[in-house]
Amino acid sequence: MISVVIPLYNKEKYILETVRKVLDQTYQHFEIIIINDGSKDKGPDIVNEINDPRVKLFNKENGGVSSARNLGIEKSQYDYIAFLDADDEWLPNHLEEINNLITKYKGSADIFVTNFARKYATGIHIDNRKPDELKEGIVKDYFKIVVKKGLIHTSCVCVSKKALKMNLFDERLSRGEDMDLWLRLSKDFGIAYSPVITELYLQEAENNSRVKSDITKSLIYYLDFSKVTSIDEKKYLKSLLYRKYASLLKNIDFANFIKLMIKQGF
Numbered sequence: 001m002i003s004v005v006i007p008l009y010n011k012e013k014y015i016l017e018t019v020r021k022v023l024d025q026t027y028q029h030f031e032i033i034i035i036n037d038g039s040k041d042k043g044p045d046i047v048n049e050i051n052d053p054r055v056k057l058f059n060k061e062n063g064g065v066s067s068a069r070n071l072g073i074e075k076s077q078y079d080y081i082a083f084l085d086a087d088d089e090w091l092p093n094h095l096e097e098i099n100n101l102i103t104k105y106k107g108s109a110d111i112f113v114t115n116f117a118r119k120y121a122t123g124i125h126i127d128n129r130k131p132d133e134l135k136e137g138i139v140k141d142y143f144k145i146v147v148k149k150g151l152i153h154t155s156c157v158c159v160s161k162k163a164l165k166m167n168l169f170d171e172r173l174s175r176g177e178d179m180d181l182w183l184r185l186s187k188d189f190g191i192a193y194s195p196v197i198t199e200l201y202l203q204e205a206e207n208n209s210r211v212k213s214d215i216t217k218s219l220i221y222y223l224d225f226s227k228v229t230s231i232d233e234k235k236y237l238k239s240l241l242y243r244k245y246a247s248l249l250k251n252i253d254f255a256n257f258i259k260l261m262i263k264q265g266f
Contacts, residue, residue, distance in 0.1 A: 176219025
């Protein structure tokens, strides 16, 4: 049995179809926990109209996606928790593939992740990685892999509640909060991977906004290299930091650039 946690904030355009894609899964042993994080649109009303007892809506004041996911974890009933963003899409075999990974590797892993593709408004899908780039099984050298290309996307991962009890989402963060959690989890728990694409990650203007956000709510701001002992982890974190510097300069965001430089001791 799997608990599916969906944070909901102003996604009335997508939420019905997202939930339908879960209800249409070939694997049917699940509950859907939707956390309304203070939405100002009709998204919660749309959820309330869905006639399925497995769909459960909880309301809270707006506190950000991390607090919404953490509440979803708290409200979940089952031992494994799959995350799904309200504007992403599961293919019909997603939970079945996740369950196959759990069945095969639960003795060695607490994190179960499938491959995904990016979906653009034009209808074009671009695979995150080709099937022969990484085979099914327990992931070794996590930081060597992710320094080249991301492995875990929030909407294609399932984590044991045992692991999540020790590692929740950092509620200070609204940018990179998912990467922060995968980084922490990867140090203590095994990762089982399937090259089968089971999720479509929506790429739209609102997902790629250039609106200047507060750098102090980003994972990058809190990177602490003094606690890193692995060479590969240090390479990965430095790549994240340098990409952020480049992005801030490109977007002429000098205020956040300076904040980050001061925080990182430059």
